[in-house]
Amino acid sequence: MGIIENIILKLNNQQHNRMEVITTAVVIFSAYTLYQQWISKKNENDNCPIVPYHNFFYGSTLEYLENEQACLEKWSKFGPVYRVYLFGRLNTVISGTYVQEIGKSDNFTRVEGTYREFYLRQWTGISNKEFCMSQVREATNIYLALKLNSYASRITKYSDTGLNEALEDMAVVKVAASIFAGVVLCKDEKLIESFKCFGSAIAVARIQLANSMKPEIDSRLRGMSGEDLNWTRPTDILQDLIENYPQPVEKQPKLIDELINEQNEVFGDLVFEDDIKNYLTSVESIRKLVELDSVCRESFRANNDITASDRTNSGSDNVILSNGVIIPPVIPSLYYTLNLH
Structure with missing residues (x-):
């Protein structure tokens, strides 16, 4: 007991x-x-x-x-x-x-x-000492946001260069380097190449992912359009993304025409002059493109799935x-x- x-x-x-x-x-x-x-x-x-x-x-x-x-x-x-x-x-x-x-x-x-x-x-x-968001925010406001106007021409320059390169990622690297490290260091090809290699493994994985997913996405798009009568809608996040993600601007011909008309109305024949290129891509000139601004805002809003x-x-x-x-x-x-x- x-x-x-x-x-x-x-x-x-x-x-x-x-x-x-x-x-x-x-x-x-x-x-x-x-x-x-x-x-x-x-x-x-x-x-x-x-x-x-x-x-x-x-x-x-x-x-x-x-x-x-x-x-x-x-x-x-x-x-x-x-x-x-x-x-x-x-x-x-x-x-x-x-x-x-x-x-x-x-x-x-x-x-x-x-x-x-x-x-x-x-x-x-x-730890908090290793990563302080208040410092990142302060640095962004002081050293980046307030100087976007002066950086706009650099972005245009290296983006144009990147169009002629085999790897478009190189253009992004050069843009970032010119802003964070300066124009002189940006010309150091060895330095740029060394940092480019940091993301090579990720780049390979992204290419493989894209190659594997493209046939599946194309098949689902055919099913959604009614071409494949035997298609059954799958239940997964990929399908949700396909249905809800905004279509690229290039697939909206009417929208493209509106943007081109606005550009012609605002700038006229200036768009064909080489010496005016820096002005056209400046912050001041971009602000005049109200229709383009509206498209960008709506795209960001429509792509937002967080209430x-x-x-x-x-x-x-x-x-x-x-x-x-x-x-x-x-x-x-x-x-x-x-x-x-």
């Missing part, structure tokens, strides 16, 4: 420990939820609408998980900026022109929003949008990416 009593005692202790863990977890989660509720009440004076919800544990999470795009479209009646309770916290959904305000703010970062769900550095074994993207106010102060909505550091934000343009 002593052995049985000891077993029962251990089982009772284990059950008691489990109940303590569960109780503690419930208390912590409830406290966090109530804290989020308090935060939302605290910011009610910013006139930001909140999607109504009845369950303070999961709010609108179940509906959002079922069809996030449909939810965001339905909730758009609250305006371009509103709040919704998802995943145990209040999120600020931002769309339309207000996305630009967040994008230009130094306080918002996609990295922190992503790490809240997926701690990528731990997965990849990269919303996490952002977090990583600063210590509130961010106030032009409509008066306050976004404190505690409240996550969601870009409505399908409504950017």
Whole structure:
């Protein structure tokens, strides 16, 4: 009987420990939820609408998980900026022109929003000291984004050269080298060749992948067009990509004609003069091509299969949008990416 009593005692202790863990977890989660509720009440004076919800544990999470795009479209009646309770916290959904305000703010970062769900550095074994996204972002803004106008002519020059080369990847290498290392080092063929070899193994794999997939894709396209009456639609990601990926511009003759007409209207006979080439490919001249800009924006938007993207106010102060909505550091934000343009 002593052995049985000891077993029962251990089982009772284990059950008691489990109940303590569960109780503690419930208390912590409830406290966090109530804290989020308090935060939302605290910011009610910013006139930001909140999607109504009845369950303070999961709010609108179940509906959002079922069809996030449909939810965001339905909730758009609250305006371009509103709040919704998802995943145990209040999120600020931002769309339309207000996305630009967040994008230009130094306080918002996609990295922190992503790490809240997926701690990528731990997965990849990269420490914070080895890879700091804030430094990459700062360097990009200072040394690249602000100097695009001066780099445009270099891109044109080496891209034209690349058209006459056997390997078009070499043109990309030279463009990058001229921007990051300068024009002089870009002329060092030995240096360029050495870095070109770094990706040779990947290049071989890509060629093999393309050669293997092309017949399969062609077969599926024939089936989708009705040429193959015995074709049955397969269920896989490849088929989803074939059906949803935007067709290349060259397969849209009407669109090509519109772009050519716009180019002729904006530049006229200048397009045939060699000495005007640098001007035609400058940032200022490209901005005049409104139709081309629209095509690029729509292509990027249509090719986007992510409904919303996490952002977090990583600063210590509130961010106030032009409509008066306050976004404190505690409240996550969601870009409505399908409504950017």
